[in-house]
Amino acid sequence: NAGVTQTPKFQVLKTGQSMTLQCAQDMNHNSMYWYRQDPGMGLRLIYYSASEGTTDKGEVPNGYNVSRLNKREFSLRLESAAPSQTSVYFCAGKRGAGETQYFGPGTRLLVL
Amino acid sequence: RKEVEQDPGPFNVPEGATVAFNCTYSNSASQSFFWYRQDCRKEPKLLMSVYSSGNEDGRFTAQLNRASQYISLLIRDSKLSDSATYLCVVRYNFNKFYFGSGTKLNVKP
Numbered sequence: 001n002a003g004v005t006q007t008p009k010f011q012v013l014k015t016g017q018s019m020t021l022q023c024a025q026d027m028n029h030n031s032m033y034w035y036r037q038d039p040g041m042g043l044r045l046i047y048y049s050a051s052e053g054t055t056d057k058g059e060v061p062n063g064y065n066v067s068r069l070n071k072r073e074f075s076l077r078l079e080s081a082a083p084s085q086t087s088v089y090f091c092a093g094k095r096g097a098g099e100t101q102y103f104g105p106g107t108r109l110l111v112l
Numbered sequence: 113r114k115e116v117e118q119d120p121g122p123f124n125v126p127e128g129a130t131v132a133f134n135c136t137y138s139n140s141a142s143q144s145f146f147w148y149r150q151d152c153r154k155e156p157k158l159l160m161s162v163y164s165s166g167n168e169d170g171r172f173t174a175q176l177n178r179a180s181q182y183i184s185l186l187i188r189d190s191k192l193s194d195s196a197t198y199l200c201v202v203r204y205n206f207n208k209f210y211f212g213s214g215t216k217l218n219v220k221p
Contacts, residue, residue: 031207042116042199042211043156050207058208090155097206100146103155 001026004104006091012110013081021076021089021107029093032074033058033101034066036087043090049074081111113138116202118212126220129190133215135200136182144203145176147185149196150214156199159185190219 004025013019023032031050035043035058045058049068063085065077078085088108092101118135125131137145145162160167162174162183173186183200200212 033207033209035211040120040213042114042213044211045209048207056207100158100161101209103157105155106153 003027004029004091004093004102006089006104006107008107009105010108012112013078014112015082017081018077018079019081020078021091021109022073023075023091023104024073025091025093025102025104026072027093027095027102028071029095029102030071031094031096032068033092033094034064034074034076035090035092036060036085037090037106038087046076046089081109083111085109086111114212115139115204115210116200116212118200118215120213120215122216122218124218124220125190127190127192129219130186130188131190131217132184132186133198133200133217134182134184135212135215136180137200137202137210138181139202139204139210140178140181142181142202142204145174145183146201146203147172147174147183148199148201148211150199151196156211159198187217190217192219192221195219 007022033048034046047066052071091104147159148156149159150156166175171188175184197214
């Protein structure tokens with residue numbers, strides 16, 4: 001099993017460009033999450049999907065959109081990137097209530 | 113106020129030492145508690161869940177004090193491979209997880 005995978009691993013964007021971060025899992029996770037991690041700060045939840053077909057805002061959703069394409073895939077879109085979105089983005093999945101999250105390897109994004 | 117607070121460290125300890133980290137959380141309705149380990153430039157990985165009665169996994173012991181709203185992690189007989197950042201994580205409801213900013217541990221030979 002590949003677990004939780006993310007593409008791309010690294011990306012450099014110019015301000016105003018758009019891009020989609022991809023996340024896929026083969027662990028039969030019902031819930032999936034997108035976080036960002038900035039230096040000196042904990043991971044902050046951007047959006048989550050409790051189950052296929054549903055998405056909800058987390059702590060820092062502004063500037064992002066998400067799509068839960070199917071049970072396996074959860075994508076994060078930046079419509080117009082800003083330097084403040086320079087960060088490391090982690091996708092995570094969780095099977096059910098009370099279970100822990102499993103993280104992908106992360107995407108390092110630099111917005112110039 | 114942050115939901116979860118940790119001392120960022122670093123904690124510099126010699127091999128074989130015992131080291132303890134604490135973490136406090138602000139929401140008394142928090143339901144589940146975890147310690148994750150994060151190596152440099154890698155994803156967080158679950159170290160252990162924290163149960164109300166306290167629990168142990170080898171050299172690692174975790175404790176929860178709901179009355180004072182803090183969680184602790186004790187590492188005995190530190191190894192060089194324990195060097196990492198330890199993240200305290202609190203689950204508020206089914207899908208809301210709050211992460212501390214992490215405590216950095218350096219174990220020296």
